[in-house]
Amino acid sequence: MTDTPTATLLLVDDEPHVLAALQRELRHEGYRLLTANDGEAALAHLATEPVDAVISDALMPGMDGIEMLARIQHEHPDCLRLLLTGKADLNAAVRAINEGHVYRYIAKPWDATELRQTLQLALAHQQAQREQQRLEALTQDQNRELSELNATLERRVAERTAELQQTADMLDAAYGELEQSYVTATRVFSSLITQRLPKDLQTNATVSELLKAFADQHELDEETQRDLQMAAALYNLGKLTWNDHLLTAPSERLYAADRDAYRRYPESGESLLMALEHLEGTAKIIRHHRERWNGSGYPDHLREHAIPYGARLLALAVDFVELQRGMILPRKVPRHSVLALLEKFAGRVYDPALVAPFVELCVEHAPDLGLGGKKVLSLETARLEPGMQLAQDLLSPSGTLLLNRGKALSRSLIDKLMRLEELEDVRLELLVHPPEATEDEP
Template structure:
């Protein structure tokens, strides 16, 4: 047997070797070779004894002779592969038996075979490389198992997170819908409160019941015709409902005198009511847009109005709209001239004042509404007996004496429909009922 100096480098890890051979001198040589290199060496003189050692010890690598009695190396290594597949298997053979080597490779799946006599240095390098490969394979398997476990944990975590996100999304959606519904209700209640307050102002101003709502509805239609956005349209609508709020402190005589009959101090007092209206609303932040419209409602397009003498486009568009809408109905109820004009006469005066008192663009929109019935989205008029649950009011439901019974956008149910029909029966008059959904729930 040839000997050589063993490599100076020792393994980077501690390992246990099992050497199996029926020749004691071969086992002694292997032990002398591997122990100085830092390996723990176990010996067995037969395959059966080798299996007993493996049952008791944790072995990293097995070196087995091929030719042994009762159980040869191929048979022994085949059992090692079956029972301890992670143990590296090397075959030591002293003769050229190709068939035996093939059996060992096929049945025992050996890592390498070594012929006798061996070079000590080659043997040490071979064992070291085999153990390093085993370590790499174990590290690979461990990392794969770790990756698989972490992937499963991440999958579980993702599923949990997805469930939590979905639950939170549903919660936020429900909260958003509840908040939106509450805000919509607040807005409806706000406008309804303004309408009630407007009715109270009418009682003091001796206007015809429903006058402010007629002005507000025409102003809204003009805003829609001029393609104003929803916020501007609502500011104009509210300003129109409250356009007489500055007259609350007027004496009855002043309230009942047509505008063309006012002179001196009375006329001066009348011209201040827009400024007074703006002052009353200014503390309410949500009504400041409407307050600015009210202040400029008596301004004229030609610059001869009050209180600031604004002209043309310097006048807020909402004020230009309100001026026309209010004058159209004031002319019909005798608030501007000594007699009540017919709608056709009021319309003619407004058209004649285009470019003077009124904005020509607003006048053109007014003419389209009056002549062409613009604002087709106002709904259809129905009888109380035609009402169905689910119908939505397109206009406020007003009694003959100007009392607001239900506000626009109210969704009718069977109970409310019965109350409307009972009201008509008791009052002896038919209500003007306008709805957006003629079919209701049917």
Template sequence: MTATIPPSDQATQGQSPPPAESDAPPQPSPPQLTWTVLCVDDEPSILSALRRVLRAEDCQVLQAGSGAEALALLAEHPVDVVLSDMRMPCMDGAQLLAQVHQRWPDTARVLLTGYADMNATVAAINEGQIYRYIHKPWDETELRLTVRQAAERRILQTERARLQALTTTQNEELRTLNTTLEQRVLERTSALQEANEQLRRNYLTSIRIFSSLMELRSGVLAGHGKRTASLARKVAQAMGLAEDVLQDVFVAGLLHDVGFLALPDSILNKPVGKLSAEEMVSYQRHPVLGAQSFMALDEHQPVASIIRSHHERADGSGFPDQLQGSQIPVGARILAVVDAFDDLTHGHLTGAPLTEAEARTILQRGRGTQFDAEIMDVFLHITQVVKPPAVRLESVGTDLLKPGMTLGKDLLSQEGVLLLSAGHVLTAELIGRISRYAKVEGLLLKLDIRMPPGPAGGDPDGR
């Protein structure tokens, strides 16, 4: 078994090497071998002739004297082309190339055969699926060209398979990346939505606290903003208004009387119906003052517009701008109805609180003149038909509070400041803050907690 690399054609027999000189140009390196051919024949003279023919090709030539020797050599060295003679003892060329096809299917196979071996050649084509066969005696140019083309075809097939495998791998990596990216986008979107929702809750809680602090100036106004905002949002929801409008209506309901901070206590502590003409002039400035306080807040201009117009009338006789009908923002038209309703039921207008039925009757008289007719109809439906679900409240001391409990009533300080609004879900950290607050203030504090509906008892209104 031998492996022969063709010597460089530039070398000449008997020529001595050039003398060593420091400035002599470097000798060219032997040509780099780019493919390998295995020549198989039982006659050494044939192998020598094949090696001579293939010397002109840029290839490595391996030689084997039998089929068994060729298979052993193939098991140790990668080979691009097997060039085998047909007639060999023990294992002929057709049998050899058939085994090469089974064990190394990517290796190109070329058969040397004589004209008398056509039946065996056909068998080799069928069983060994050879690339080409060459008749002996061969034409040197044809043989070199055939072997070169077989090697190039083998190399191209290998490269194509490599590129296909690379493409498949890259496509799979891309699919995995896309799947991972989609999952990361979903997770990030969910986190952002949760953060935005938390910001929205904190924002509304801050507005509620400010509204509660604002109402400390007058006992008559305590809780007015929260009640008005809650009912105005229900009316807006029943009308099918957009979510951003619902929030603007709610915030405007909480802060619609912020302009009262600029009015003296002598006006705030009187029912509106008992104000003097001079005091009424000051009173009618509060929507303008309230809207002006939002001047620097770009995103709250719709809220400012609602606050400014919540005392306008459908017939144009309201204040401060004498707007009428659709000129009045829809949020302000809603707020006008629910604000008047709460004022009537809590005595802010007349000094004596009315029942809800009495207040609805009075408001209905202003349908189409003072109040928007459609909104009045929706309001009457909401307050007469839609009832809140029954909620059972239980007074629970701070030592019995547990995470997950829901507050059923607003928690107010002794001064009337809103500490926690109804519907707030307690956490372990929040329970700790409540307990510390009660201890510092020396209070035996109990919270009204929503309980699962029972068969009997409980406050049906959750108040």
């Protein structure tokens, strides 16, 4: 027998000797035993203290056992109900079981072992039900707590997401401001270079127009376009360290120390940009834009595709502009002749895969002339036609202005130009817009 009762039993019978017999049978089973001699007394016990099981006689004066157990079922549904009944009351006991009033019935006279086993099974079943209910309640509590936790977590995630988005927006704004500061710095540097050069040697804007047009036509990615535009503005940044006489001297006429100083300007430009991490791609283009396809360039003698793509493209644009301005050879080279030179040196100085599309761009759209994408042709006088319009000022070999840009050509004007060629023994090449098509023409 254990010190702590395993269950509280209420024994109900109107006959004292039956109650005494039940107590004798169960006193050693570890139960706490309560007794009542009628239904009213039993219900009074249940109203004041917890009872695990009730064993009641079926036939009692006043409120019989079946009626009492029915009330217990209604008022204390967790309490086990067992009915003591003789053979004469067997039908009533079966009805009580079927109607759910009792868990089991015990026949009189009872067998002591069967009585104990029936009680043990009933209480074990009750304990299992209680444990199931406890676990279900615990599960419900845990589910409720989990739902509350999920709701709290979702709210916290939403709040954190909003904070992160706000931070990202602030970073985007800061990055935009930083990028704009780089652009502003680029413009400042470019203006410093421009101020040191004569007007006809200020090439950055023209180089930029060429690269922008090429990038747009070939749909280069945004990062490459940005690096090219920065490089166009800053490619001659290293020339700021030169003496004035170097700024205006054609590069092919430089010798000894002057030539060495000239060859260092791509490296100097890169060095001046090293502290600006955002311009790392730009600095790399500037360093290598004097490399040559065959490896004979400088400063690192790179060849072919080892030369960065942007540097190969910048080299074409710079040479195209500077040859026309007299910055490379001792004389200014006509535009059409420069294009021919680019094609001639494709595969030696320039990337052959870039030369063809670059020349086509310059011939068809002439972005360096600021023509807004209008078609332009480079023609000898014999191929000129009335209605064509000059796309560029026409200068004589001595530099005298012959015709202004925008001048419409007539037959008599074309004939005069041809006679001038015969008298001066020169060949003129004109940049012209073709006549505008009429409604009847394709």
